[in-house]
Amino acid sequence: MSTSTEDFFNELGDQYDQVIRRCVPQYAEMLESMMDYLPPKLLTRIARDQASVPALKILELGSGSGNLSSIILDRFPESKLTVVDSSEKLIAVVKSRFGKRIHHYQKTLFQDLDFKDNSFDLIISSISIHHLNDDEKLQLFKNSRQWLTPNSPLAFCDQFRGETDAIYQKHLKNWKTSSFELGSNEAEWEAWMEHQEAHDFHSTIRTHFDLLEKAGFQSIDCTRRYLLWTTMIAM
Ligand SMILES: C[S@@+](CC[C@H](N)C(=O)[O-])C[C@H]1O[C@@H](n2cnc3c(N)ncnc32)[C@H](O)[C@@H]1O
Secondary structure (H helix, E strand, O other): OOHHHHHHHHHHHHHHHHHHHHHOOOHHHHHHHHHHOOOHHHHHHHHOOHHHOOOOEEEEEOOOOOHHHHHHHHHOOOOEEEEEEOOHHHHHHHHHHHHHHOOEEEEOOHHHOOOOOOOEOEEEEEOOHHHOOHHHHHHHHHHHHHHEOOOOOEEEEEEOOOOOHHHHHHHHHHHHHHHHHOOOOHHHHHHHHHHHHHHOOOOOHHHHHHHHHHOOOOOOEEEEEEOOEEEEEEO
């Protein structure tokens, strides 16, 4: 990743939250819905007597301003959550929101992350992995498989390409209409598209299935799709 992606999110800083809600239609619904598809064993584990069950260890990749972190902490209040992001400004926003409720904050590129095998019971991410090209995605998926305890899930939602260019272009057109309905405008849209052109790597659902399979994941499924935004889970 060039430093410009970091600059882009650092510059958004305090504005990030309002911008993302205007520029990602059905943002809140998408984040909530991802949690609904997590395996019941994770939820039953927190429902049992906490004293006898070790805390769930969760890794969030690309925390932004902490909107997914907030949902994770609501669902898994006793978990040990590690959040990773390359933007110092956004890590600071998350720290000011959650303080010690988050176990560990890490300002690192996904490409440079290094955890011990079996470190996490869940790896989760929203709208962040598309900043990696396909080779980098594959490496991150391979690493994630090593970092996860056996049979634990990787769950993420992100921006995906359409299988045909016509479908992709239609998604982009409908996305613009939805964003304007949510209060965005031509200048904001242009800035977003400029960032997308330079730094985003939208791949198809098929490519994501292939990469996850190559990385050794099984039981891969797509649990939600709205325009570009697709949610996947893999064990
Ligand atoms: C579009 S935001 C999504 C944030 C948040 N998950 C949400 O749903 O609002 C993408 C986030 O990923 C971070 N990011 C982008 N590329 C990254 C990379 N290569 N390594 C680490 N973080 C990255 C950005 O700083 C930004 O906070």
